[in-house]
Structure formats: C-alpha cells, structure tokens
Amino acid sequence: MAAKNLIRRITSCLFSASSIPHKANLASINRPSSTACYVGIQENTNRLIVNWKDNLIDEYPLVWLRDNCQCPACFDQSSQSRTINFSHFQVNQKFKHLAITKDIVEVQWEDGHQSSYNLQWLKQRSFLPKEQQGWLDANKAPYNTWNANYFKSIPVLDFKAVLQDDETLLDWLHTLDVWGVCIFKNVPHSLGQVANLAKRVGFIKKTHYGEEFSVQAKANATNVAYTQGYLQLHTDLPYYEYKPGINLLHCYIQYKGMGGDSLLTDGFKIAEWLRENDPGAYKCLVETRVTWSDVGQENGNRFHKVHHAPVICESSDGTIRRINYSQPQRDSHMAVPIDQVENWYRALKKFYDLALDPQYLVTFKLQPGEMVTFDNLRVLHGRTAFGENLKGERHVQGAYVDWDEARSKIRVLKANKSNQKYL
C-alpha cells in the first residue's frame, strides 16, 4: 500500500472524528525525527495510525490500546502491572475523540473512558514485523556454537570482579547466553562460593539434591556423580520439566593423581551438525519423546521425578532450545512406537559419538580456585574417573541458577547501564 494514499485516508479519518476539528492541524506538527507528523484513526481497520517524521508508519489496534491504557484505573504504577478488569472488557473498541498534546496521544473512548499514550512508548511497541523481531532479538542474544578448537579461547573472568562489579556480572551472563560456558579464576578457597555467585544473579535453584551440593565420592551414592567412576557426558536433571538452567561448579579440592578431568561438549553444535548432515537422525531426536527419571532418597527426602521430552527440543520457530541427555537417568519405560525404537537408538548413538568426537569434546582439569559455569540446557558435561575405593580426595561444590533469573538480571543491568526510561 502506498504511504501517500494511506496518509490521505488517515487524515480524512482524523478530520471525520467528531471531536477533532479544533485539533485538526495535527498534520503540521513538526517535532524531532522520532515523533509523529500525523496521528489518526483508520476506521476501516479500527487502528490508530502514527506517521512518524522519519516516514515510518505504525499501526496500533484499538483493542490493544484500550487493553494497555496507562491510567491508574487500568495500570498500577507501583507493581507495573495491568489491572484492567478483563471480565468487563469490550473486544470491539470504539473511540470518540482523538487529540495530541506535546508527545501524548489522548484517546477518549465511546464509553467515556480516557486514555493517554506517550509517543515514545508507542514507538517502542511497534507492530511492524521488523521492529517486533528487533525487540525479540534484544531479549535473547543469538547463540554461537563452538568446537574443541574454540575452547582454547574460552572466556575466563575474575571471580572477585564478578562479585563486586556489575559490568563483569553482565559480561559473564552475556557470555553464558552466547557461548554457553565461562570459567572463573581466583575463587576463594572456601565452600559457599557458588552461593555467593548465585546471589549476584538472584537466588539458587533448589533441587532434590539440595541448594549447594557436594560432588564427592561417597559410599552408597545417591547419584552416579557421587562416585569415582567415569561420568559419561550428560545434562543435569533432564527429568525436571523446569530443568535448572545454569550449572556452577567450584573446584574446591582436585584429585592429585591422574583423572578427575572435566569434559564438555556444546550440545547445540552437535544438534546443528546433525540437522545439516543427517536430517533423518536430527528429526528422529526432535520428534521422539522419551522418558527421563530419577528415583531415590536424599537427606531423608524420597523422590521420584519423571519427565517426557525429546533429546533435542526446538522452539516453535525451529530454534534449538534444550538438550536432554543422561544415560543413567533415561527411564526403561519407553513409550515410543515399537517400529521407531531401533531408528531412535541409531540416531542417539550418532549424537553421542559426535559429542565424544575430539573435534567437539574438550577435556581439562579444573584447579582449586577455579569455577566452571555452563548452560545446562545446552552443554553436555562429564568427568574422567579418579582414584579407587574412596581413596583420593576430590571435592567440587555445585549449585544451579535458572535462566529466568539470569535473563532478568541481564535486562536490569542493561537498563541500568543505559538509564532506560521505558521498559
């Protein structure tokens, strides 16, 4: 649709609004480039039209405007929440008067209610697909996948800095969002450091293994991680629907002999490889829901967690968003059509063999004073065997933080940095 025609129609709608004539010189309002030249109602679509000075045209459905009225009766400033009672809400909204004063658009509705909208606020809520995508992208950093070679340049940050400095905190969370892994140096030699870091974000995600958990060899271990054996690559807690998002592992005491090395693979990289090179295996791992479970007892609390989910989970737009993989915690119940079972095992074997391929797998030995942090929805981790018969001390303390808390913190830190007025 030609912008010229649209403007003409808007203008004529604007002039036909009963209360508008004395404000009819809207078209001549001249403001900085982010502000509007023309504002009007397009009656055939029931939309407010804003023609910005930079020639972009935004349209806002009247139903959305009424729902997002910012007056104290409809929006509570202290909780920053919509309070309009939806049981009384009319979907077919009609306006009576439209006016613009300074940078405020005022709408009087047919039922007499009065709303006003700041132009800048409206601009930030554009319905133009490109603007919407920009807003979505700003809320989620696109990830970069990595292979073993990249790991040589893995981001390493100073632990003391992250505890004190918001810039380093943002760096860390951004690194995790983009690369899925980040290592800290200079972690004090005392327990409780994972909690200190979690508190910088928000709070620990508690699971049935507790808040802070100790990865140490124990007699009668409740989890295979609490042994000295080889720990196969896995993601933690795939049997949780709300799987903890970020894994913090502080090396408190490292085994002094051979072994106890950490293993990491970028699960998104493996999934991407399959999507490109073996689409049949990829599709099978995306479409086949298997069952993850954990049964046992920890600190006197009996648990039996069950979650059904594929190994590779996609968002509705096809973005890879979560990897579930844990050999010990995949249930023997397999509610999959029998003729798909072998195909699924073939695909899974391919996935796991790739994860172990030296091209993608990194092996390193954490030292006391180091902490590895990684995205538990994405990165597979494991450990080589160490010692035997419970001899040979190794103690790693862990905790989880949810991505909801981390992404919230990223937004808050970014807003602080730019003195953002409108969220």
Ligand SMILES: [Fe+2]
């Ligand atoms: Fe683990």
Ligand SMILES: [Zn+2]
């Ligand atoms: Zn209102």
